[in-house]
Amino acid sequence: MYSVRLWAARHARWFELTYRAFEPVIVKLHPLWKAVGYQRAERPMGKLEKLSKGLLFDCQMCGQCILSSTGMSCSMNCPKTMRNGPCGGVMQNGNCEVYPEKRCVWVEAWEGSRKMKEGDAIQVVQLPVDHRLEGSSSWLRVAREASARKYGDKEASR
Amino acid sequence: MNMNVGAETFERASEAQGYSSAGRLERVLRSGQFAVTAELAPPDAANPEEVYARARVFDGYVDGLNATDGSGANCHMSSVAMCALLSREGYETVMQISCRDRNRIAIQGDVLGGAALGIHNILCLTGDGVQVGDHPEAKPVFDLDSMSLLETVARLRDKHAFASGRKLSDPPRVFLGAAENPFVPPFDFRPHRLAKKIAAGAQFIQTQYCFDLPRFRTFMARSRDLGLLDKCFILPGVGPLASARTAEWMRKNVPGIHIPDAIIKRLEGAKDQKAEGRNICIELIQQLKEIEGVSGVHVMAHRQESSVADIIERSGVLGDREPWTPSREPALEREYA
Numbered sequence: 001m002y003s004v005r006l007w008a009a010r011h012a013r014w015f016e017l018t019y020r021a022f023e024p025v026i027v028k029l030h031p032l033w034k035a036v037g038y039q040r041a042e043r044p045m046g047k048l049e050k051l052s053k054g055l056l057f058d059c060q061m062c063g064q065c066i067l068s069s070t071g072m073s074c075s076m077n078c079p080k081t082m083r084n085g086p087c088g089g090v091m092q093n094g095n096c097e098v099y100p101e102k103r104c105v106w107v108e109a110w111e112g113s114r115k116m117k118e119g120d121a122i123q124v125v126q127l128p129v130d131h132r133l134e135g136s137s138s139w140l141r142v143a144r145e146a147s148a149r150k151y152g153d154k155e156a157s158r
Numbered sequence: 159m160n161m162n163v164g165a166e167t168f169e170r171a172s173e174a175q176g177y178s179s180a181g182r183l184e185r186v187l188r189s190g191q192f193a194v195t196a197e198l199a200p201p202d203a204a205n206p207e208e209v210y211a212r213a214r215v216f217d218g219y220v221d222g223l224n225a226t227d228g229s230g231a232n233c234h235m236s237s238v239a240m241c242a243l244l245s246r247e248g249y250e251t252v253m254q255i256s257c258r259d260r261n262r263i264a265i266q267g268d269v270l271g272g273a274a275l276g277i278h279n280i281l282c283l284t285g286d287g288v289q290v291g292d293h294p295e296a297k298p299v300f301d302l303d304s305m306s307l308l309e310t311v312a313r314l315r316d317k318h319a320f321a322s323g324r325k326l327s328d329p330p331r332v333f334l335g336a337a338e339n340p341f342v343p344p345f346d347f348r349p350h351r352l353a354k355k356i357a358a359g360a361q362f363i364q365t366q367y368c369f370d371l372p373r374f375r376t377f378m379a380r381s382r383d384l385g386l387l388d389k390c391f392i393l394p395g396v397g398p399l400a401s402a403r404t405a406e407w408m409r410k411n412v413p414g415i416h417i418p419d420a421i422i423k424r425l426e427g428a429k430d431q432k433a434e435g436r437n438i439c440i441e442l443i444q445q446l447k448e449i450e451g452v453s454g455v456h457v458m459a460h461r462q463e464s465s466v467a468d469i470i471e472r473s474g475v476l477g478d479r480e481p482w483t484p485s486r487e488p489a490l491e492r493e494y495a
Contacts, residue, residue, distance in 0.1 A: 079287055079298070080257075080258075080284055080285075080287060080298070080300045080303065081300050081303070082284060082300075082303040082304075083303055083305075083306070084303050084304070084305035084306065084351075084354060084358075085305065085347065085350075085351040085354060086342075086343075086344065086347065086351070087284045087304075087414075088284075088337060088338070088339030088342065088366050088413075088414040089286065089287070089339075089342070089413030089414040090339075090342040090343050090344075090413075090414070091342070091343075091413070092342065092343070092416060093343075094343040094344070097286075097287060097290070097413035097414070098287040098289055104343070104344075106344065106347070107343050107344045110344040110346065110347040111344070122347075122350070123350050123353065123354060124354075125305055125306075125309060125354055125357055125358045126305070126306070127306060127309065128262060128301065128302050128303075128306040128310070128321065129301075131301075
């Protein structure tokens with residue numbers, strides 16, 4: 001929801017802290033994901049992620065979440081799906097050129113990032129979206145990749 | 159035959175000197191001369207003569223011609239075709255690529271094709287949304303954004319590889335540009351975004367229309383503090399306003415254009431608004447030239463293209479330098495052909 005999305009970006013610091021507590025839990029649950037099978041965990045986790053992040057951030061389930069690098073303002077809500085900053089068409093009042101009644105996703109992102117401790121991540125160049133990951137759970141991907149780093153590449157493929 | 163050998167040696171020599179392209183725009187900028195580029199309006203016609211006629215009005219006053227890629231989301235002749243036609247005549251072109259209409263497969267193909275056809279400069283843009291153009295019912299692609307487009311073309315050129323990692327045998331030797339708009343929010347982010355674009359591969363920047371000098375100066379000062387001014391060439395955008403009414407319409411209807419009230423008042427107060435618009439443009443060019451880090455100007459004179467030569471002449475920014483034109487070396491051109 002639009003108003004919740006704006007509220008979330010304005011409380012970016014709080015969500016940063018929450019996610020920082022949440023991520024290690026997801027990663028620590030690696031044995032569980034492995035026992036269930038990452039493939040099988042995908043559906044319920046994807047649904048849960050879509051529900052919660054959809055409610056808070058209007059998450060579009062790109063499957064490669066960068067909310068921590070975008071001031072907790074989901075850049076996939078930008079009509080040009082810009083992942084690296086605002087376009088040149090932002091209106092003087094900070095609204096979007098495509099939806100003039102809405103705030104520019106990146107104006108919100110910049111303001112959100114200034115409230116975060118590690119908000120400078122907004123300055124890192126993001127590579128193009130991998131469209132194959134659309135609809136998949138970013139959380140599980142984080143868990144899978146973190147455990148792959150920890151246990152070596154063998155586990156990563158499973 | 160001899161010419162070909164010469165050209166090859168020239169390319170190798172330029173590579174050794176650290177040039178990215180074999181183009182003149184890069185050379186003018188790197189030599190520290192004040193560069194002038196201009197935007198070329200693409201024709202709505204399948205006719206090469208239309209392209210040449212539109213280019214000719216700039217002869218002797220510009221170092222590069224930007225061929226727009228469906229600017230304003232309106233359909234026109236493609237930028238790659240315009241640049242290819244102009245390159246045949248020896249013109250220095252800047253091929254604009256927008257992310258709105260093509261995905262990464264099509265874009266990378268066009269970069270290789272464009273470079274093979276003699277294009278030396280590429281400007282990486284996100285592109286206007288389809289809603290502002292004449293085909294609002296079209297599907298907006300935006301597979302890449304301007305930043306990942308820069309990164310993708312830089313990878314083609316420097317790592318000799320497609321985004322997929324697959325290798326190319328001959329990389330495109332292009333000078334890479336990007337756009338910036340310091341005149342719209344979020345203002346504090348804009349210099350950081352410039353830093354990001356440089357990190358992604360931008361070597362020169364052409365900005366949106368500059369009518370607000372104080373705001374531009376702030377942007378440049380912040381960019382200097384970030385150490386960006388030695389890392390890229392900045393060409394602020396300028397252009398003559400036809401009248402106060404046009405200016406009012408532009409700032410209301412064209413996304414990203416900021417025109418301060420003072421400019422509009424000055425136009426309203428003038429007897430000949432068109433002439434005053436040109437005077438304002440000339441003054442802006444002269445004032446911009448004095449700002450640290452400004453390497454040239456990019457002139458966008460929509461529907462007033464024929465006035466550009468006079469504007470540049472009267473601004474005096476070229477000094478006694480006359481940019482290269484096909485007519486300057488007709489004999490050489492014939493030998494190449």
